[in-house]
Amino acid sequence: MELVKVENNEIIVAEEVVREIVEFKKKALEIELKEKELKESLLEAMEKYGIVKWTSPNEELEVTYRKPSTRTILDSKRLKEELPDIYEEYSKVSEVASSVTITIK
Numbered sequence: 001m002e003l004v005k006v007e008n009n010e011i012i013v014a015e016e017v018v019r020e021i022v023e024f025k026k027k028a029l030e031i032e033l034k035e036k037e038l039k040e041s042l043l044e045a046m047e048k049y050g051i052v053k054w055t056s057p058n059e060e061l062e063v064t065y066r067k068p069s070t071r072t073i074l075d076s077k078r079l080k081e082e083l084p085d086i087y088e089e090y091s092k093v094s095e096v097a098s099s100v101t102i103t104i105k
Contacts, residue, residue: 080087
């Protein structure tokens, strides 16, 4: 059985593929949320106790605290609107690989 095929210029994806992708995406989201929760706990503890760097006993994990800071970014949308010639002169085109985005509903 083909998992993905095209018929009449329309892509047809086997239900098995859809089911597996949905399960993987759900698990990935759960893992991402748990990781965020754990990182927040580490951040709070490091700020509270003034710890800048911590390494796990087996050296499998290293955590480095970064203090809050400010960052300067270029407002490219505004630059393009107000000074289009300069925007064009300093713009750089780069290749972007093809990909697919999957959203779980």
